[in-house]
Amino acid sequence: MLVCCSAFRVSGGVxxxxxxxxxxxxxxxxxxxLEDWLWYMVLPLVxxxxxxxxxxxxxxHPAQALYVIVAATVLLLFxxxxxxxxxxxxxxxxxxxxxxxxxx
Numbered sequence: 001m002l003v004c005c006s007a008f009r010v011s012g013g014v015x016x017x018x019x020x021x022x023x024x025x026x027x028x029x030x031x032x033x034l035e036d037w038l039w040y041m042v043l044p045l046v047x048x049x050x051x052x053x054x055x056x057x058x059x060x061h062p063a064q065a066l067y068v069i070v071a072a073t074v075l076l077l078f079x080x081x082x083x084x085x086x087x088x089x090x091x092x093x094x095x096x097x098x099x100x101x102x103x104x
Contacts, residue, residue, distance in 0.1 A: 007055050013048035017041060039082050047072040047079070 021041050024032050032040075054068035 007052060010048050010052040010055060013051070014045065017045045017048065039079060039086075043075060043079050047075040050075075 024036070024040065050068050050072040054065040054072065057065040057068065
């Protein structure tokens with residue numbers, strides 16, 4: 001039962017990564033660079049896949065599965081910190097530029 005619940009939750013994360021991937025490829029205002037692809041698509045997909053594998057390993061190998069769960073969780077934590085840092089620096093840079101409202 002635990003494996004089914006865990007797999008269901010992880011499939012939501014994988015689905016979200018696929019949605020982000022499709023939206024990133026469709027938008028035209030900004031062309032994502034390698035760092036964007038890594039931090040917003042590849043690393044979350046790796047961590048969610050690791051969680052799915054850990055959910056399947058949990059009944060037979062609980063100690064190893066817990067190490068995989070911890071590693072995937074730490075990776076998701078680092079991804080969240082990186083994304084928050086990107087948002088803060090983008091906002092600070094955008095707000096530091098003077099707004100030119102006049103039409104010359």
